[in-house]
Amino acid sequence: MIESVGGRVVADRYVLADRLGSGGMGTVWRAWDHLLQRTVAVKELHAAGGGYEQQASMRRVLSEARAIARVTHAHVIDIYDLLEFDGGLWIVMELVPGGSLSERVRSSGLLSPVETARVGLEVLSALDAVHAAGALHRDVKPANVLLRADGSSVLTDFGIAALSGHTGLTGTGAVVGSPEYMAPERLRDQPVGPASDLFSLGVTLCFLASGQSPFARGDLTATSFAVAFEPPSVHVPGPLGDVIEQLLDKDPAKRPSSAQLADALQSIVDGAPQTVQATLRQSVRPPGANRRRTASAGASRRRTAITGAIAVAVLVAGAGVTASVVGDDSGPVSPEQTGQASTGAHTVSRVDAVMPVPGVQGRFWVFAGSEYMVVETGADPASARRVGGPSPIAQWRKTFGGLDSFTSGIDAVLPVPGDAHRFWVFSGDEYLLVHIAGDRSGKGRLQEPRPLTDWPSLRPFRTD
Known part of the structure; x- marks a missing residue:
């Protein structure tokens, strides 16, 4: 058992410290995760009623929280754990200390x-x-x-x-x-x-x-x-x-x-x-009609870059892509239009790497320059769409934070054979081994950057 100093211990793992807030639906605590040695936010949910009604409420919360936990996005709270304890339901989340x-x-x-x-x-x-x-x-x-x-x-x-x-x-x-x-x-x-x-x-x-x-x-x-x-x-x-x-x-x-x-x-x-x-107030136009571009250069640049990213993701998914690719909200876009796109302060001429989201069919992380986004593909090119981003690579599950080489651009991603949740990520003359658990509780890099010469499969290449 974990020894706590005056703090309540939840599930023999989370040591509650100070209360951050409370309302009709729950109380939020700052807590220490004894297993992973990190500070987290723990929300104790107040389910109304008892017996069957409370059990039904817990099932609804679990279902919704699991849906949110599957979302990978820089602006959505990270949910680390869901558990039933002491007759109640608890949600463990990242601690965001900046206030509301x-x-x-x-x-x-x-x-x-x-x-x-x-x-x-x-x-x-x-x-x-x-x-x-x-x-x-x-x-x-x-x-x-x-x-x-x-x-x-x-x-x-x-x-x-x-x-x-x-x-x-x-x-x-x-x-x-x-x-x-x-x-x-x-x-x-x-x-x-x-x-x-x-x-x-x-x-x-x-x-x-x-x-x-x-x-x-x-x-x-x-x-x-x-x-x-x-x-x-x-x-x-x-x-x-x-x-x-x-x-x-x-x-x-x-x-x-x-x-x-x-x-x-x-x-x-x-x-x-x-x-x-x-x-x-833009009206819906019939198929094939030319759509007027907005005067916003930033929005236009972003749509072009996203369309290019979706095209690559569709190819990886095995969907047949012809001369036109449908993006977020644009009409058909030719390969020439997706070949060169400016986003922010840099120019993106291609998508650098695509990485499948473990456990989510047809969803991919797409890396381009110093940014990434999440795209989702279906059975045909027209169903491809952006789900989240673009966001800085440094925010991607916080795996690459503090690593200048990787946050400035990722060159390639390879899945580790036999493990659907592990990937080699390459940038410049270094690589990382990362693990992305399906339940998001085991995310992060498993090692610090290593030189490419340490990766066994690259040894046949000449380095002189």
């Missing part, structure tokens, strides 16, 4: 439109990854977006709706979650989907830029009524206000799609806001 967005606004003031749009892009990319895994967040709000030391956003706290088993209202009429951030369809007990999370993101962006929720009315009943039936009070001028108002449409079908929202927010970040309204 709500705390950031309280301590440092409002975010600028560009800062707000940048946060919006990060949270949106996290939601895209969560939705692709078949899950919903259902409680997107500033308090559930944490900030890492580098200022990047991390979406957390996915347990609300799974724990309650309801989309918005309980059987007694009580509200589960934060009413002023809920989509109206949740309060009306109607079907919910990804557009519901985007509505909550719109409320979050409004708070970051104005310090006010567009539906806050002072009490629960008035606030819930405002969300469901009243127009929003958006006190955010300019293009960002236009984006927020579009997101807060009562009709989910009239809200911007994820791709449209990404283009609109990127336009604000890039300083090309004149295209925002046109992007949001």
Whole structure:
């Protein structure tokens, strides 16, 4: 047994220290993982009821948490462990010490439109990854977006709706979650989907830029009524206000799609806001029609690079690719268009390496320059799509952090024969052995970088 100094020990492994926060659905503790010798965050979930009802709640949480745990994304909280202990359910996560967005606004003031749009892009990319895994967040709000030391956003706290088993209202009429951030369809007990999370993101962006929720009315009943039936009070001028108002449409079908929202927010970040309204209101064109490119150079460059990455991933998956490849939200793209793409401050002329995600059929990590993304492929080229990223290689499961050679570019990846979770990763004149467990609990590099001459299969090559 582990000896603790005044701290409670969970599952003979996690020694609880100070309490980081508590709410109606759970308590979060800072804890020490005795087995892996690291600090983590441990959330004790408060399941309502008892007997069969509590068991059903636990099954719902486990199902949803497992879906989130399969998501590999720089802006989604890492879930390390799920366990039942002492009659309750516990989730072990990475500890993000930078505080939440709500705390950031309280301590440092409002975010600028560009800062707000940048946060919006990060949270949106996290939601895209969560939705692709078949899950919903259902409680997107500033308090559930944490900030890492580098200022990047991390979406957390996915347990609300799974724990309650309801989309918005309980059987007694009580509200589960934060009413002023809920989509109206949740309060009306109607079907919910990804557009519901985007509505909550719109409320979050409004708070970051104005310090006010567009539906806050002072009490629960008035606030819930405002969300469901009243127009929003958006006190955010300019293009960002236009984006927020579009997101807060009562009709989910009239809200911007994820791709449209990404283009609109990127336009604000890039300083090309004149295209925002046109992007949001762009009509669906018939197949084969030419699509107008946005004036946002950053968004255009990123789409081109992503399309090239998806093309390589499809080839690796064995899908037949002809002269055209369908990307994120673009029309057919020729090989000449994908051959040279500029992303950020560097130029990418090819995809450097592709690595299959263990245990997830048709999903790949794609490395290009100093960035990576997650792509998913299906039975035909048109089904290929980006799931997450682009993000810096240094953020990839934190395996390459501190290794300048690898974070600047990965040259190749080879699977280790006989082990679906181990890979050799090559960069420059060095290589690494990494292990990626299917449950994400054993991720990371197994050794420090070694010279290529130590890799037995390369010894036949001449080095002089």
